[in-house]
Amino acid sequence: MVVAQQRSIQQLTELLARRSPPEPGRPDGSAATARPGRPVEPDGFLRRPIDWNMISGRERLAAWEGLAAFVEDFVLRYSLQFEVLACWWRHKDAVELLTAMWQVYQTSYDQDGTDPNAAMTWLNHYYTNANRLKGIFVSCREEHVDATPKVWMTPEIRRDFLQSIHRESQEPTAG
Numbered sequence: 106m107v108v109a110q111q112r113s114i115q116q117l118t119e120l121l122a123r124r125s126p127p128e129p130g131r132p133d134g135s136a137a138t139a140r141p142g143r144p145v146e147p148d149g150f151l152r153r154p155i156d157w158n159m160i161s162g163r164e165r166l167a168a169w170e171g172l173a174a175f176v177e178d179f180v181l182r183y184s185l186q187f188e189v190l191a192c193w194w195r196h197k198d199a200v201e202l203l204t205a206m207w208q209v210y211q212t213s214y215d216q217d218g219t220d221p222n223a224a225m226t227w228l229n230h231y232y233t234n235a236n237r238l239k240g241i242f243v244s245c246r247e248e249h250v251d252a253t254p255k256v257w258m259t260p261e262i263r264r265d266f267l268q269s270i271h272r273e274s275q276e277p278t279a280g
Contacts, residue, residue, distance in 0.1 A: 154208055155168050155172075155204050155208065157200065157201070157204070169194075171207070172200070172203060172204055172207055173194070175203070175207040175210065176189065176193060176194075176203055176207075179203075179206070179207075179210075183231070183235075185235075185238065188235070188238045188239050188242070189203075189238055189242070190242045190245050190249075192242075192245055192249035193242075195249055195251070196241055196242070196245075198241050199238070199241045199242070202234060202237055202238065202241070203238075205234075206230065206231065206234060209226065209227055209230040210227050210230075212226075213226045213227035213230075214227065
């Protein structure tokens with residue numbers, strides 16, 4: 106399982122590298138990271154919080170690389186090979202949950218050392234969310250299975266919805 110996970114992370118990194126142009130001044134195009142799991146912008150600042158819908162280019166590549174490093178360390182540290190499968194990066198809900206966990210981890214351990222509760226904040230967050238991870242990969246026990254529906258709201262349902270809200274917005278309010 107660990108080998109499959111490492112191979113999956115390597116494939117993700119290679120895929121991201123092919124999609125992103127090389128960073129100016131770096132011949133290999135690799136993104137800089139301060140420590141595993143911590144993306145660094147070209148200007149040296151950590152990017153938090155990460156909204157995957159709002160980032161692209163080098164920023165997105167750095168975030169993916171940082172998240173992948175965090176996930177690999179996280180899975181091995183907490184022995185989650187059976188909860189977080191190697192196809193984690195293909196599951197949007199897993200990416201969002203793991204990103205949130207990564208951000209809490211960063212915030213907890215990036216403190217200036219004055220908050221004695223920082224480590225407990227991370228552990229509380231981890232134990233609160235650990236069970237959520239288990240349910241995400243139910244469809245992928247042997248290999249990745251895309252369980253994402255291709256169409257959620259059909260054009261007919263969307264039309265009915267729009268007509269309904271238009272009618273509702275034109276009705277006088279009670280009171």
